[in-house]
């Protein structure tokens with residue numbers, strides 16, 4: 001998907017919500033467990049119930065890879081079921097030496113190889129340019145690079161200062177933005193880091209940011225919008241557990257719809 005198409009969707013749906021399909025087979029209602037592929041059936045119902053209120057779905061591949069062949073099957077079927085007007089994210093956090101990254105890129109971008117062609121994949125920056133560039137050679141595909149993450153452990157490395165005075169996450173932004181453009185690169189910035197969005201925007205004023213951490217992790221949507229929004233919105237705010245597990249009962253899809261609508265209405269007020 002191109003940047004302009006994503007921006008059009010945000011304007012049309014008055015939403016910059018990304019719903020995370022972090023589907024844990026142990027949290028699926030009993031009624032689906034007898035079906036051939038409970039994870040896919042759950043995802044299908046969640047997608048049907050929420051697609052009016054979001055512009056993106058993020059599939060965290062860990063929840064699928066952990067189930068072996070059955071998990072990959074659910075992943076491929078879910079990818080195929082995603083609405084074509086929604087920006088698709090393979091949250092796989094990949095990155096390795098160049099020839100290995102080429103294979104990872106094929107796994108998520110090349111339908112001839114893997115059966116999947118996501119719009120984007122999350123990538124870790126630690127191994128540098130040659131580990132990221134293979135993902136950038138696919139037309140209309142995006143790298144979403146981890147910059148300032150939402151977890152406690154982000155303090156271990158990401159805030160360390162270099163001799164030049166800047167913090168590590170600032171070096172990631174400044175170096176990596178030269179590898180691609182705001183047409184094929186986004187950065188992950190956690191919603192739990194509201195105060196840091198001002199700094200982030202000094203370095204990457206135009207790039208889209210993928211923002212996990214609202215909902216279950218307690219980040220503030222208002223702070224993210226106040227400090228992180230740009231003239232094109234520039235945000236995809238992800239919520240996974242707070243939406244897909246809004247109810248643990250048989251009414252899970254209706255509850256997810258209600259929760260997604262609530263977040264979308266808060267977002268509409270910011271647009």
Ligand SMILES: O=c1ccn([C@@H]2O[C@H](COP(=O)(O)O)[C@@H](O)[C@H]2O)c(=O)[nH]1
Nearest residue numbers: 060149150190212215216217239240241
């Ligand atoms: O810094 C990061 C990077 C990625 N994530 C991922 O986002 C979702 C968040 O799920 P919630 O249930 O809404 O907390 C999940 O897939 C994480 O792996 C993140 O949280 N923080």
